[in-house]
Amino acid sequence: MEVERMLGDLTRGVIKENALLKLMIGLCSALAVSVKVENALFMGMAVIFVLTSSNIVISLIRPVTPHNIRIPIFIVVVSTFVTIVDLSLRAYFPVIYARLGVWIPLIVVNCMILGRAEAFAYKNGVVASALDGLGMGVGYTLVLLVMGFIREFIGTGSITMNGNVLFSLGAGFEAPTFMITFPGAFLTFGLVQAGLNKYEEMMNERAARRRTSARGSGTGVGAGA
């Protein structure tokens, strides 16, 4: 059904085919930016904007895009939107802009944006592409937020946004600053990915067990640990 397919396009990018954890694209920015929840939030929103917009445009201009120069054309489209983000951030949120630094122009080559453009937007309709972009962007932002939360909370003992402390563990907490360093980012990401794998493993086991019991086979074949 049409609505089902649209829903699928939207939700696919959030967990099942999460760009960062499953497709492994767009990593560079994710690891560097997830030091603070605030940064993660802004980067996520920037990516959602760029991804959705460029997916829409690329899908729209499909008929006039020759195959062998499609990559430069994608890049022009994406960089237009990235420039919009770059200039807006610089004007309205200079502190965030300074912190995000080189990652804003690097959104252009963010594997995720070009990857989705190539793999999806170039081959599908406008609505589907828009939903895909939105879903992927949301999935990306979610992972970024989780990582940012873990790293900032454990690494500094508190979460601050816009200079206001949202909540903190108090001054007595000796925060392992390792978490906000680069190795800590790798570690957090690996553990988050492992966590997701473990979660899916358990879900699959449960589903398999339900299937075998529903089928009524008495051999008691459970999922091996």
Next chain:
Amino acid sequence: MADVRLTVSVSPHIRSGETTQDIMKWVLIALLPTAVRAATLFGFTGVSVMAIGVVTALFCEVIWHNLRVGKGRSRTWGALAASLVVPAGASFAGLGTAAPILTTAVMLAFIACEVWMKRKGEAPHVFDGSAAVTGLLLALVLPPRVPWWIPFVGSFVAISLGKEIFGGLGYNVFNPALVARAILLLSWPRYITAGWFKALSVDITASATSAATNAAVDATSIATPLAVARATGGAGLAGFYLPLLWENTAGCVGEVSGLLLLIGGGILIWKRIIGWEIPVTYLGTMAVLSLALGLDPVFQVLAGGALLGAIFMATDYVTSPVTSKGRLVFGVMCGALTMILRVYSKAPEGVTSAILFMNMLTPLIDRSLRPRPFGVGGSGGGKNAR
């Protein structure tokens, strides 16, 4: 083993009669003199750092073993939770000072429980001694007056991140104790670069060598020999020789006595537990480079963690090259890196980073310096051999 399946594993494939236990036993024996000396010099503080390090390492290893094998899940998770909740609860309840004792008790209780299970016939966890070695080595590279939870967290990190997560003994790429130390340094630099026990005065006519008392001195005003050398520009360092060899109270727990470390190293080489290549090339390169850079070679070799690192850390089988030629390269580069980092960077000590970096290069070294298989002509091993 009745399995007919083929096991794919990493080289080397020739086996001798030694077990891991034998090897670890000798390493512990070699470290014993240093540990005892540290205990006499640092008193209760030193002993507790070492004790917590070792106990936590054993505890952590048992937990990983149980979870991996799938035995006794509930009691394992319970023990892990207890070991974390007890100190947290104690601190919140204001019983901060009792926290280490309570936590150690919990961990020891669990370990004893596991050992008892062995008697009941359940699949036991075989303590091959490698965790104890890792825990002790970590304790030896920490300053003596660190908060108790530093070796606690450190051992957890060493065993979990440095060893078990990679698949257990034999599969880790980096030296577990050094991984933990590096992470601790990045996490709580205040505690790892301070907490020295007592300074040594450069003037040996003062009673520096009779200083084995618990004179509590403000931690921030104490400098390790290396720091002093950096500050004074390397003059008059000969005064440090004797203390560094025998009674160094201004350094990490394992840096108390160069002489005892060397004796330990001698034992290991005599028992053929470690090869001579790495310690000799490591320390030799350091000496040569310090001469070339106009520094005091004897001081550089004795100061800091060089002896401990060259003899006990860099020689770890799993994380150093397999071939003799590879080990020579490894030792030379470790020595070179240590000296470069000591002289040219702001870091307090170069040994940790140097060894970790070379650990990283070991798979490459092993790959490139493969001995030529008999009968194969041409250039033999190397990247193109696959």
Next chain:
Amino acid sequence: MGELQRYFLIFLGALLVYNILLIRFIALCSFFGISTSMETSIGMSLAVIFVMMVSSTLSWGLWNYILVPLGVGEFLYIPVFILVIASFVQLEEMFIRKTAPTLYRAMGIFLPLITTNCAVLAAATEVAKPGFLKMSIAYNYTLPEAWVYTFGVALGYSVALIIFTAIRERIDFAPVPKALKGYPLAFIASALMSLAFTGFSGLLGL
């Protein structure tokens, strides 16, 4: 500070202290995707070195002689640099296919892949419009300095990639819990690699 000393510092900074992969996280997608076998890693490294050197030269020239004089630098640099890189890679691919078909077959998919290699764009951007990388030495690169810098970055990329491939080949044999197998463990291994590289921070005052 002599010119040679400056070159050395720039090179060392780009290669070790601010290693592009392990300290700055740029080009990670390729890092994890290509490090499964040594041939592909070496191939990619060579390709990256080549493309980076040329594109940095081009972008430096463009910035200093066209974009800035025309005053459009600030908001056109993103598309301009990227287009330069993409076009150059395209040209290079066609050129190699005609003149050295064996090399082309060996490099295979990597040539088009380099277009999206964040590292190439990052290096190109930095030699022209510095300010993103906070190295302590002053940076308004002259052309030779740009070359030194780019070569350092490219070599840093290659070194990290090759080391990581060797490590991955080894940990692939390990009995790891299922949830951790594959990429999660690779990430943790690279966490420790990054840890080893942070030992260089502060080297020579960088």
